[in-house]
Amino acid sequence: xxxxxxxxxxxxxxxxxxxxxxxxxxxxxxxxxxxxxxxxxxxxxxxxxxxxxxxxxxxxxxxxxxxxxxxxxxxxxxxxxxxxxxxxxxxxxxxxxxxxxxxxxxxxxxxxxxxxxxxxxxxxxxxxxxxxxxxxxxxxxxxxxxxxxxxxxxxxxxxxxxxxxxxxxxxxxxxxxxxxxxxxxxxxxxxxxxxxxxxxxxxxxxxxxxxxxxxxxxxxxxxxxxxxxxxxxxxxxxxxxxxxxxxxxxxxxxxxxxxxxxxxxxxxxxxxxxxxxxxxxxxxxxxxxxxxxxxxxxxxxxxxxxxxxxxxxxxxxxxxxxxxxxxxxxxxxxxxxxxxxxxxxxxxxxxxxxxx
Amino acid sequence: xxxxxxxxxxxxxxxxxxxxxxxxxxxxxxxxxxxxxxxxxxxxxxxxxxxxxxxxxxxxxxxxxxxxxxxxxxxxxxxxxxxxxxxxxxxxxxxxxxxxxxxxxxxxxxxxxxxxxxxxxxxxxxxxxxxxxxxxxxxxxxxxxxxxxxxxxxxxxxxxxxxxxxxxxxxxxxxxxxxxxxxxxxxxxxxxxxxxxxxxxxxxxxxxxxxxxxxxxxxxxxxxxxxxxxxxxxxxxxxxxxxxxxxxxxxxxxxxxxxxxxxxxxxxxxxxxxxxxxxxxxxxxxxxxxxxxxxxxxxxxxxxxxxxxxxxxxxxxxxxxxxxxxxxxxxxxxxxxxxxxxxxxxxxxxxxxxxx
DNA sequence: ATCTAGTGTGCATACGTATGAAGCAATCGG
DNA sequence: CCGATTGCTTCATACGTATGCACACTAGAT
Numbered sequence: 001x002x003x004x005x006x007x008x009x010x011x012x013x014x015x016x017x018x019x020x021x022x023x024x025x026x027x028x029x030x031x032x033x034x035x036x037x038x039x040x041x042x043x044x045x046x047x048x049x050x051x052x053x054x055x056x057x058x059x060x061x062x063x064x065x066x067x068x069x070x071x072x073x074x075x076x077x078x079x080x081x082x083x084x085x086x087x088x089x090x091x092x093x094x095x096x097x098x099x100x101x102x103x104x105x106x107x108x109x110x111x112x113x114x115x116x117x118x119x120x121x122x123x124x125x126x127x128x129x130x131x132x133x134x135x136x137x138x139x140x141x142x143x144x145x146x147x148x149x150x151x152x153x154x155x156x157x158x159x160x161x162x163x164x165x166x167x168x169x170x171x172x173x174x175x176x177x178x179x180x181x182x183x184x185x186x187x188x189x190x191x192x193x194x195x196x197x198x199x200x201x202x203x204x205x206x207x208x209x210x211x212x213x214x215x216x217x218x219x220x221x222x223x224x225x226x227x228x229x230x231x232x233x234x235x236x237x238x239x240x241x242x243x244x245x246x247x248x249x250x251x252x253x254x255x256x257x258x259x260x261x262x263x264x265x266x267x268x269x270x271x272x273x274x275x276x277x278x279x280x281x282x283x284x285x286x287x288x289x290x291x292x293x294x295x296x297x298x299x300x301x302x303x304x305x306x307x308x309x310x311x312x313x314x315x316x317x318x319x320x321x322x323x324x325x326x327x328x329x330x331x332x333x334x335x336x337x338x339x340x341x342x343x344x345x346x347x348x349x350x351x352x353x354x355x356x
Numbered sequence: 357x358x359x360x361x362x363x364x365x366x367x368x369x370x371x372x373x374x375x376x377x378x379x380x381x382x383x384x385x386x387x388x389x390x391x392x393x394x395x396x397x398x399x400x401x402x403x404x405x406x407x408x409x410x411x412x413x414x415x416x417x418x419x420x421x422x423x424x425x426x427x428x429x430x431x432x433x434x435x436x437x438x439x440x441x442x443x444x445x446x447x448x449x450x451x452x453x454x455x456x457x458x459x460x461x462x463x464x465x466x467x468x469x470x471x472x473x474x475x476x477x478x479x480x481x482x483x484x485x486x487x488x489x490x491x492x493x494x495x496x497x498x499x500x501x502x503x504x505x506x507x508x509x510x511x512x513x514x515x516x517x518x519x520x521x522x523x524x525x526x527x528x529x530x531x532x533x534x535x536x537x538x539x540x541x542x543x544x545x546x547x548x549x550x551x552x553x554x555x556x557x558x559x560x561x562x563x564x565x566x567x568x569x570x571x572x573x574x575x576x577x578x579x580x581x582x583x584x585x586x587x588x589x590x591x592x593x594x595x596x597x598x599x600x601x602x603x604x605x606x607x608x609x610x611x612x613x614x615x616x617x618x619x620x621x622x623x624x625x626x627x628x629x630x631x632x633x634x635x636x637x638x639x640x641x642x643x644x645x646x647x648x649x650x651x652x653x654x655x656x657x658x659x660x661x662x663x664x665x666x667x668x669x670x671x672x673x674x675x676x677x678x679x680x681x682x683x684x685x686x687x688x689x690x691x692x693x694x695x696x697x698x699x700x701x702x703x704x705x706x707x708x709x710x711x712x
Numbered sequence: 713a714t715c716t717a718g719t720g721t722g723c724a725t726a727c728g729t730a731t732g733a734a735g736c737a738a739t740c741g742g
Numbered sequence: 743c744c745g746a747t748t749g750c751t752t753c754a755t756a757c758g759t760a761t762g763c764a765c766a767c768t769a770g771a772t
Binding site for chain 2: 727728729730731
């Protein structure tokens with residue numbers, strides 16, 4: 001028996017009316033007193049507080065939501081939780097949202113698009129973080145029509161909205177520069193999906209960076225695929241069959257790169273002696289001794305938290321504290337776009353090309 | 357301009373009254389028609405459906421929740437999302453809950469215990485999945501007092517409730533048997549926290565299994581710590597300083613084991629030549645070529661999904677479909693307890709002890 | 713003593729949906 | 743031809759909180 005209620009009664013279904021009765025005031029006064037309305041006298045506040053405490057009163061979120069039309073819930077839409085990348089967005093998102101007084105509802109896009117959209121616009125969330133990839137769906141347009149505020153996180157779409165992204169083109173360039181500097185000429189790439197801004201921009205930047213050095217990607221050394229472990233594992237096998245094989249591979253993100261490294265380990269391919277591998281994101285796993293992945297770092301945690309702040313500011317109509325470091329100077333009433341700077345991180349998966 | 361509404365009006369704030377007006381019926385009739393109440397005539401249903409479609413009506417979840425006292429939301433409480441273990445619970449949980457018509461709210465226990473508890477019992481969720489470790493907190497008791505149904509997932513607590521767990525003792529025994537069979541006598545262990553049933557039971561089983569072979573764990577070869585990567589990394593360093601050092605280490609779960617392997621790689625310790633390492637859970641990462649971790653497998657996916665089903669059955673008062681394979685025969689009205697069978701999976705991180 | 717300003721509380725009602733009960737019309741049996 | 747039954751719909755209201763407005767009461771000014 002842990003600390004039971006002294007009188008053995010249950011604290012279930014206690015409403016503000018019960019508190020009001022006990023405190024000898026009206027229900028609205030309870031509401032005001034507990035919400036800190038300055039018009040309520042100190043004495044009354046004290047009585048109400050005591051009554052609420054005695055009854056173990058917790059305001060009903062449903063009642064509050066219906067009355068205020070504010071749910072204090074934010075949805076987060078991701079592609080696939082078991083992909084090692086997403087937790088590093090979802091974790092910080094959760095923490096920042098909680099700190100801002102919002103709860104997090106989690107959705108994955110696996111569900112039928114139409115049915116899922118229904119559930120998103122039933123006013124049970126105040127806003128939505130889009131961290132998913134399939135932005136070519138009609139979802140953003142639908143959200144726009146329903147006036148449900150949303151923010152792009154690590155992605156961008158055609159429908160205008162707040163967005164927090166890395167400078168993916170610059171990141172791609174950085175990798176190209178490093179590989180060229182190391183002396184590679186036969187370079188391959190495993191880009192992300194075409195229908196993601198992330199995949200597309202990294203590709204553009206990478207190709208541009210190579211072009212600046214007079215290098216072109218051979219089609220046989222290029223793959224596209226989802227940002228998954230298996231994408232990397234499979235692409236490596238295919239590259240090894242190419243003649244000539246590439247001496248370096250740029251991967252759409254770290255998860256893909258780790259898929260490559262893992263497959264290389266299985267196939268006995270020495271990294272970086274036989275093949276240089278570079279990722280993108282610098283998730284914690286990239287720095288494990290097992291991988292020591294050279295990659296492009298950006299502040300994932302800050303990116304997620306910024307997205308949360310942008311969205312909450314928009315949802316709450318409070319545009320004051322919208323200026324974390326890195327915000328574009330675009331202070332207009334329109335969309336905000338935060339771009340984080342990428343940095344190359346040299347670890348142990350890239351080196352000079354093998355001497356033939 | 358994607359498909360705009362033909363008349364340019366917005367579908368925001370449409371209520372059942374608007375639908376009723378357009379369909380020429382009363383608001384309650386709209387509610388009944390859309391919910392499939394058999395008392396509504398076919399003709400009326402058709403008219404209401406058309407009106408709802410024309411207005412792009414989506415019922416307000418807040419209104420529905422308030423009226424029915426059912427939120428169709430289930431909370432999931434985890435310790436830390438960025439721990440590679442949890443996504444493998446949260447992912448399947450989300451999918452199963454969605455399939456059952458429930459939405460998922462995600463909470464982490466990082467927040468202040470008291471404040472967090474408040475948010476859990478404000479009737480904004482119908483039930484809670486406890487996948488977190490600190491069950492010695494007062495939370496389960498508080499949930500009990502508030503009559504908020506919950507289920508233990510991969511954990512058990514003192515407050516009676518539905519639970520889905522692996523047979524952790526048996527799992528610990530299995531590992532002990534394997535290590536003994538391989539010829540190890542100087543065996544170490546990195547157990548989970550004392551205040552988790554998971555950590556405790558695996559320890560009990562492991563010690564029992566060793567005792568059956570007449571082997572005891574030396575205190576210098578034993579560590580306890582959270583189920584995290586760093587726990588394993590740090591413990592390995594300490595074990596290497598012991599004299600004699602253990603020739604095999606059982607880890608509280610795979611994440612810890614991978615921490616050990618990673619640290620071994622950094623320190624140049626050969627696995628399994630110099631040290632055997634065994635984990636627990638068989639998360640997908642364990643089978644990566646980079647680790648090839650010998651471990652104890654159980655069906656994580658099924659475990660999570662079963663927890664979701666148990667909880668939803670209890671929440672919805674529907675105890676019918678409560679019999680997935682593996683359920684204990686305990687068909688009484690009390691708590692249900694599902695125990696999954698563990699199996700040893702031999703990969704490449706365990707072998708005979710090194711010849712001295 | 714009367715009027716004004718200010719302070720604190722209660723009243724009425726909104727928010728959107730669901731549901732028991734009552735009403736109404738049509739059909740049926742006697 | 744009337745009462746009973748059935749089928750469909752509306753009425754009234756509940757759910758729990760928040761808030762505009764009216765009202766009561768106190769204190770200070772004239």
